[in-house]
Amino acid sequence: MGLDVEMKTAEPAAAPSPLIHLKAAIALIEKGVAKKEMRLMARAIRQMLAVRRRLKASTVSSFLNYALPSGSEALSRLLGFVAKVELGDASMEVDTPPSMAQSSQLSYKQSVLPELESFSYLLVIIFLIDQKHLEDAKVCSSAAIKRLQQFNRRTLDVLAARLYFYYSLSYERTDSLADIRGTLLALHRTATLRHDELGQETLLNLLLRNYLHYNLYDQAEKLRSKTLRSDSHSNQQLCRYLYYLGKIRTIQLEYTDAKECLLQAARKAPSSARGFRIQCTKWAAIVRLLLGEIPERTTFMQQGMRKALLPYFELTNAVRIGDLELFRAVADKNASVFYADKTHNLIVRLRHNVIRTGLRNISISYSRISLRDVASKLHLDSATAVADAESIVTKAIRDGGIDASVDHSKGWMQSKETGDIYSTQEPQQAFHSRIAFCLNTHNEAVKALRFPPDAHKKELESAEKRRERQQQELELAKHIAEEDDDEF
């Protein structure tokens, strides 16, 4: 809290220099290491990310000169990367004093905390990725990972998790994900041995992402089922995990599980993660269609997601009407979008649902209709349309999709009277599912309140303040008890 106030006063005073933010981040890290506080590390990273967009090569190099002792290997390597970017930018920017000339900020430190070193690596990698120097980012992140493996400090865990993420990201952007699979698996093993739970979680998600990128659903499922998972330390990682799990379940035809996972992921994701939420919503919409329920219009009309979700909205429309022609047209029109989203195979599976919905509409509207008319209404165009229609209808009857009977000799389908639905179990079941859902949400909310969650800063503050207050009370109590109090 105090630090934030400092920031606000510093900003109007001087030009809001990213360098000041970064130096404050260093102070946080040092404090965190001294007190062994993970949360301060996370805060330092968050501060750095806040100035991410405004970083320039000169800022980064002056920060590096300040943070790392001169002459260290890390410093020279990192400065090398930054210098390459500068050479690229030199023609564009007006005043970029070459980094070497800035001697005023040289650090007086002799040795450096490994945390600070990792932090600097992290900063440079993020900077390189933002500047689109992806090959350099790849090399830099591999060097960072090698360096990390030499340490075994718990205080490094938060920074290490971030580094793994950017390592994987740089390889993904250069399309060489398969290369790092072995490394990620080894890192995961090490993290498990050291009980580094945040690292375990992050690495598991990265591995799943790796497998799913290449459509290796089988292997992803094998990995996931064999890994032990503890309680989640990070909301973002939990969301990612739920999303990957939802995808795997969809492909394996377990639609109910998949729907739950995907909807949860979309709900828990922070509202700024729009792209992620769009993806979750897309997959959730398709899973709901495959389950036979039509998602409401409002899911497609959410703020900022409307354009991206438009193909899926049209698809839902076609399924709702039950018109095979329209469905085919929509699928063909948006084929490129579906291929990019890897949902194409799922859309193909939807054809069956379109027919089922169409059939249901027909059976409700007509008390008796000839099979030939059914075939023409469903747009089943093949040489044996009537026989097709007959078999489809009989299968639908057996699956309980429609309530009817077929008369083969006369060639028609006769719908049964739908009895009074209130006298059956249906209302009770519907109520039960809603009640269970509400109670579940309540329980989860209560559970989330108990532990200090990472996502909300305010809660963070109050947990810290509470501890400080408790510490003060303890001291006061000791003082009052008039013991010999030699504070250590």
Next chain:
Amino acid sequence: MEEKLHDIRQTFQKFKAAYATNSFDTCSNLLSQLKVKLTELPGLPPLFKPSPTAVQELLLARDIFEHAVVLSVKMEDQDAFERHFLQLKSYYTDTRGLISPSEQEYPILGLNLLRLLVQNRIAEFHTELELLPPEAHENPCIKHAVELEQSFMEGAYNRVLSARQAVPHETYVYFMDLLAKTVRDEIAGCSEKAYDSLSVADAKKILMFSSDRELQGYVIEDHPNWEIRGSSVYFQKVKDLAPCKEIPSLQLINQTLGYARELERIV
């Protein structure tokens, strides 16, 4: 290395000769010998040691396994098919950069998809499908399997049966026969719910029997609750439920107790 390759090639020639004459026992023996000899070559998965003969080794090994797969289809041994196919799969996926693609690849992949469909392992069918690149879907063998699965899901069983005439490869015939049997069971199940009665002629046509005798045999064996009276088959309808239906009291009690427990927890 060279002599080993040569040795393997000779055994393979013998295998192909035996295969052409359909003497399956000799084939299986020779196949086991071949498999043992293949373990001595270092260029094969999982080692993939690069050597001047590596490409030849890979090509030869892949050829051998492809023949093994087709042999297991002919011998109607589904487990052997699965084993050989799994070994073959690593050749297809991992050696993509090293050797040129085989022309048997798509027919064999289609065959595997068909096998999964017949064994009703639909989840694996779809995971396998995901692994295929988009252009693979244009290939007739793969398209055949995909369309078959769709027709099966939709319930257009007559399309499934007519597809049997249009197999893209003669090795598919075995699985299509198995599929026909599954389809027949499915049709019987659907018909009994949907129709009140069917004339014997129609029942024969729908269930694809060629004579009354076969139909009768099938009914007696698999569906004893059907009746053949005169010239019609009567499906036993489920008796109408008595007016006072049984209340699922246990379930209701459980649910209500659950609600009470949760409500108590609300502080």
